[in-house]
Amino acid sequence: MxxxxxxxxxxxxxxxxxxxxxxxxxxxxxxxxxxxxxxxxxxxxxxxxxxxxxxxxxxxxxxxxxxxxxxxxxxxxxxxxxxxxxxxxxxxxxxxxxxxxxxxxxxxxxxxxxxxxxxxxxxxxxxxxxxxxxxxxxxxxxxxxxxxxxxxxxxxxxxxxxxxxxxxxxxxxxxxxxKGLLVLDCTAHGVSGHAARDEGDNAIYKAIQDINWLINYQFPKVSPTLGPIKLSVTIINAGTQHNVVPDTCTYTIDVRVTEQYTLEEVIETIQANIQAEVKPRSIRLKxxxxxxxxxxxxxxxxxxxxxxxxxxxxxxxxxxxxxxxxxxxxxxxxxxxxxxxxxxxxxxxxxxxxxxxxxxx
Structure with a gap:
């Protein structure tokens, strides 16, 4: 006692x-x-x-x-x-x-x-x-x-x-x-042109197609403890003035990764399914x-x-x-x-x- x-x-x-x-x-x-x-x-x-x-x-x-x-x-x-x-x-x-x-x-x-x-x-x-x-x-x-x-x-x-x-x-x-963390900086490439004419290839539209895929895609393997991998587009930037079709659109993906995939596997899957160029800031946070x-x-x-x-x-x-x-x-x-x-x-x-x-x- x-x-x-x-x-x-x-x-x-x-x-x-x-x-x-x-x-x-x-x-x-x-x-x-x-x-x-x-x-x-x-x-x-x-x-x-x-x-x-x-x-x-x-x-x-x-x-x-x-x-x-x-x-x-x-x-x-x-x-x-x-x-x-x-x-x-x-x-x-x-x-x-x-x-x-x-x-x-x-x-x-x-x-x-x-x-x-x-x-x-x-x-x-x-x-x-x-x-x-x-x-x-x-x-x-x-x-x-x-x-x-x-x-x-x-x-x-x-x-x-x-x-x-x-x-x-x-x-x-x-x-x-x-969950681990991946931050991916993505750049969609197009061709600039005059907005009043049927010119150029709008990079924003390409980014929208990518983002639609990111919204709807689910990684097949789900962690019993952490659940599914979560993809979130958190930043987007494009354009310089109203009458110019932008030739680039940059956006950032916040990816919360589970033990079911390596960070490298997640990057490869995303890059294979979107048009934008993908650059990871780091693969340290596993x-x-x-x-x-x-x-x-x-x-x-x-x-x-x-x-x-x-x-x-x-x-x-x-x-x-x-x-x-x-x-x-x-x-x-x-x-x-x-x-x-x-x-x-x-x-x-x-x-x-x-x-x-x-x-x-």
Whole structure:
């Protein structure tokens, strides 16, 4: 009984420290590629805990005290960059405001609550001897822009990772699969001419034919967890003046890819069925998943959580190991005006991560 009381007291202290750190992070602007000051706050957190750490650019990471290279390694990861506040904010996005059981502020939900909860869980296990797993904590940058100087920069410097928990707001439910992302820039080519005469070959019309195919096409293989691949045309541009038939029309396709196809296969299928020239911006952000019978998933299920497939993309897409997306907060609040996280969600995040990891590490 005394050990249970001590553990509860420790978790309560860690939750309070996590909340205090989150307030400091909110107060410190950290747009993608501009996270130096929040990286310094995370450094200070490790220093206060007397935990050795490393930093590269705006990424900060540490490993457990009794790290043993012969053991498998778990990565805990979340990001400390934010999007820029939209014009609909009615509050100061950089003033942490506690009201009605909520903490308002930019990055509170995405993904500050997850980050500080993971940091608290890492501290809880940091100096525990004889664990089955090593634990590495990485607070990384540039997630919101899928940048190359965030987690992707750090991964080669970490020990081999056997599985990972990526902190994103999921209400502490278990996202055991996540769609990958392809962004395709397409150019339909025509021939310019005078709009008043029967001249030219209108590139807009060619693009319309392509878009009609994209609207109606369904990839045959459907993921049991993530559902079908989703194609969305999100940008289109053409023309210079009203009386000139345009010879080019550019448009962009947002493709959310499942594990049923490689990114290369998706590109090949699209290119074979549309007239436009197709150029992928990147083939880095692949679908990701973790087996439903993985010990960390079983630990979450034992706590009454459920599994699902996530349609959104995170730094999980950069990992080649099994990975679980899980964290406090609600995905629907991300990037919203007057963003907030419930205070209880931070406590639940700290407690939930610890309870899950207790069954594994």
């Amino acid at each position: 005394s050990q249970l009381i001590a553990n509860n007291s420790t978790q309560a202290t860690l939750s309070a420290e996590a909340l205090a750190l989150l307030k400091r992070l909110i107060s410190t602007p950290s747009f993608s590629r501009e996270e130096a000051r929040t990286a310094a706050l995370i450094e200070a957190f490790f220093q206060e805990k007397h935990i050795p750490y490393q930093r590269l650019n705006n990424n900060v990471w540490a490993q457990n005290q009794y790290f043993d290279a012969t053991k498998p390694t778990l990565l805990l990861n979340s990001h400390h960059d934010t999007v820029k506040p939209n014009k609909s904010w009615t509050l100061d996005p950089f003033t942490p405001l506690v009201q009605d059981g909520k903490l308002f502020g930019l990055g509170s939900n995405d993904a500050g609550g997850c980050l500080v909860s993971l940091l608290a869980a890492f501290v809880y296990f940091y100096n525990r001897p004889e664990m089955a797993y090593n634990v590495v904590m990485a607070a990384t940058a540039e997630e919101e822009i899928s940048g190359r100087d965030g987690l992707e920069l750090v991964l080669p410097l970490l020990p081999p990772i056997d599985f990972a928990i990526v902190g994103e707001p999921t209400e502490m439910q278990l996202a055991i699969a996540e 679908p990701s998943s973790i087996p439903a019978d993985h010990p960390i998933v079983k630990a979450g299920l034992a706590l009454g959580r459920f599994t699902y497939g996530s349609p959104t993309t995170s730094d999980q897409a950069l990992l080649s190991c099994p990975s679980l997306k899980c964290g406090p907060g609600h995905s629907g609040r991300s990037h919203s005006a007057d963003e907030f996280i419930y205070l209880r969600e931070i406590e639940e995040g700290v407690q939930g991560y610890i309870q899950m990891l207790e069954q594994v590490v």
